[in-house]
Amino acid sequence: MQPNMPSESHASKLHAAHYADRMKQIHTTVEQNELVGENTFRLRIAAKPIAAMVVPGQFVMIRLAGTNAPLIGRALAVYDVVRDANGEPTWIDLVYLRKGVMTRALSASALGTAITVWGPLGNGFNNESCDRLIMAVGGIGQTPMLTLGREAVGTETYGDPARANRWSENVELIYGARRKSLLAGVDDFRSAGFDVTLCTDDGSEGVKELVPNVLAARLAELPAGERVRVATCGPEIMMEKVAEVCKAADQSESEPSVTCDVSMETPMACGIGICFSCVAKIRQDGPEQWDYKRTCVEGPIFNAKDICW
Structure with missing residues (x-):
């Protein structure tokens, strides 16, 4: 067997605890589709069965109904869960970037347009307690973080059965983009009570710096021994650098003081683990062994230390 290649025995261990057994597929319509x-864009759809079950970090697959162009759906992280007058989770909000065929068509969809959505999918973030949660994101990577932060500070609960919340004393967001106009949803995070630091490549908003560098400086300021969880999502090169920053800041192997969870944005076709188009190299059984894991069922959340970048 060549080094760094998965063995047959490793392949036989391919398994996920988050297969789409509880997935709901529903037909609904566009209720809001606003430029943010x-x-x-921020899309709102009525999806009560999904809204009741989703946990931070999970995603849905969505496609326009009655059309074959595009044929496959698009994976979108659940940005927010909206409750009705009785406090029941009823709507989900999805924030997306108009970029490809699907999202261009979606951005042009009028209110009432029929869509099909299935989910919730993926494993979601864990809710282990920490002293501080830092969400380090870039590009469109803020999308899975609003619910995570709200759960951490205890203002919302998610899942069925409901997961424990209020598991972090402090929550902050470090959010970077190429320029000010690409920053979306900043007021949502500030309204949720999180400390927000913005950075742009051109200096048009916040500091002219990269997210990993801002994170490194922030970690250096924190008291020794504080248990810090970093959650990151965005361009892969940014997430890799964030993972390196967290590894350098963590001085303990036995009881890590800085951990890093990565929300992978690998392109998906089915979202339910059938097509194997969204695989990522994940370490197992030693530092030089890895196996392909499907981002849609074994992920999209992985421990940064387990990823072969």
Whole structure:
């Protein structure tokens, strides 16, 4: 067997605890489809069966009904869960960037347009307690973080049965984009009570710096021994650098003080683990062994230390 290649025995261990057994497929319509940033839209759909079950970090697959162009759906992280007058989770909000065939068609969809959505899918973030949660995101990577932060501070609960919340004393967001116009949803995070630090490549908003560098400086400021969880999502090169920053900041192997969870944005076709188009290399059984894991069922959330970048 060549080094760094998965063995037959490793392949036989391919398994996920988050197969789409509880997935709901529903037919619904567009209720809101608003421009919230440059080429960035916020879509609201009535999806009560999904809204009741979703946990932070999970996603849905969505496609326009009655059309074969595009044929396959698009994976979108659940940005927010909206409750009705009785406090029942009823709607889900999805924030997306108008970029490809699917999202261009979606951005042009009028209110009442028929869509099909299935989910919730994936494993979601864990809710282990920590002293501080830092969400380090870039591009459109803020989309899975609003619910995570709200659960952490205890203002919302998610899942069926409901998961434990209020598991972090402090929550903050470090959010980067190429320019100010691409930053979307900043007021949502500020209204939720999180400390927000913005950075742009051109300096048009916040500091002119990259997210990993801002994170490194922030971690250096924190008291020694504080248990910090970093959650990151965005361009892969940014997430890799965030993972390196967290590894350098963590001084303990036995009881890590800085951990990093990565929300992978690998392109998906089915979202339910059938097509194997969204695989990522994940370490197992030693530092030089890896196996392909499907982002849609074994992920999209992985421990940064387990990823072969």
